[in-house]
Amino acid sequence: MISPWAVLAGAVAAGGLALLAAELRPAPPDLGQALDRLHRTPAGHEAESEHRLPWYDRIGRSALGLPGARIPQQQLALIARTPARFMAQKLLFALIGLLLPGYAVAMAAVMDIQLSFLVPVVAGPGLALLGWLVPDAIVAGEAKEARAEYLHGIAAFLELVALERAADCGPAEALRRAAAVGRGTVFRRIRDALERAATDRLPPWDGLEALAEELGLTPLQDVADIMRLSGTDGAAVYDTLRARAKGLRGELLAADLAQANVDSERMVAPGTMLTMLMTVLIVFPALFKMFSAT
Template identity: 75%
Template sequence: MISPWAVLAGAAVAGGVALLAAELRPAPPDLGSALDRLHRAPVRERSGARPVRTVWYDRLGDRLTASPGARIPYRELSLIGRTPARFMVQKLMFALIGLLLPAYLGAMAAVMDVGLPVILPVLAGPVLAAVLWLVPDAVARGEAKEARIEYLHAIASYLELVALERAADCGPADSLIRAAAVGRGAVFRRISEAIERAATDRLPPWDGLEALATELDLTPLQDVADIMRISGTDGAAVYDTLRARAKSLRAELLAEDLARANADSERMVAPGSALTMLMTVLIAFPALYQMLHSG
């Protein structure tokens, strides 16, 4: 008869694995929050209004970011729109899972009368915690790589829109503002926010784009700022320059896509060859067996 403690232990392990898989899987976008941002009316802050309280894990993450030796990939987190506090909380959660999982498995083995050395969970816990502590860094780098490609595609479209606004005889500053207002994606929203911050600081919009390009390390966005700065100060005609930069950026993105496709095709050669050899052996083996044992 199966012990109920073993059943509970198995259910707890399955729940922990499900929670870990849900944490690693990219979360779907919150449509309610997105619609609120799109149609949000401006609200003025009142002098007597209470400050918004942050949740406890954000406060914990803020303390962890100030701890000595904390290495935070600010640029990658800015690309994927994640705060350093949430990133540090994720790292702490993964480390705790790695630290407690071997002890839990050892306790489950003891309940099931399975002989397991006591020293094994003690040694495996810190090692697994150190390994899982690095998992959010790898996840953030992978998500930032995908987000960077998304940003570059959006910037190519933004270059075209700015060029069209300039062709419609809009001013340099108005061209940047109107082109950013056309898009509804996250990238265009970041560009609009950067331009609005520059306007709040009484700076031209290309200074806001330059600050955003420096924050995200996006050279094409820096090129947009430089081109429009020249147009704003010297009155230069930049329509052809903007179209040429958009064309070159799309060519770079296409070359990267082709390189990734070729790399994926090369990685598929070995499995395909192994499958072909296996099928050949399966087809030829009966005939060879019959020939060798026919006498």
């Protein structure tokens, strides 16, 4: 007779395989998401439908109003992460930190190791607070890297716009053709901003200005201001664009050199410790033999 537990285990395994196949199957394009890309508002002000969000995003969204919850809007916009997802991650890390001491006590009890019940009471809230702050540090690090990537992309975009203007393209056409060249995240976001501006019947530099405000990128705001001057007053902006691109590249180079100096200073202590260890390993056998002989 077949055990009911074996039947249950087979049903669970079959259900898992069915869910895996359903997730791996290519999904049809979502027209709603395509329209949202064209009419998307800056991060933090999106009016997402509640029923379209995953359950963990719904939980995170309900936690946005918690007292003391600080949402880094521009950093999240740089890494394309929603505030609801960010809050869901904070809640998850805090829950893990809160439950981890209790799990450790339970495992110790299984192994006949007695731990005080005060361990979860004392360590749980502290680890929960630490877990609550971990996503902030993660987002800050990812946003720093994304910002550097954006600035490098904007420098290239400035050069491309200047070349398009030198080829006698109009301001709006120069922006669109320059944005169509790149395939990275920066150029994709710029193309989306230009498409939204065209859909709303706004000048393209207004779309760049909105994107610059969303991401907190001053160089992109400079591009919008320069092209607005070219579009409204017909000013020749080739030299201005090239000068701004050169200045931005100089800022990025200075930042890279400063980071390289910091990394070099951090390597001094490990290098010193390694040298001392090698010295001890070389000198110790001779000293040991000398003192043993006496």
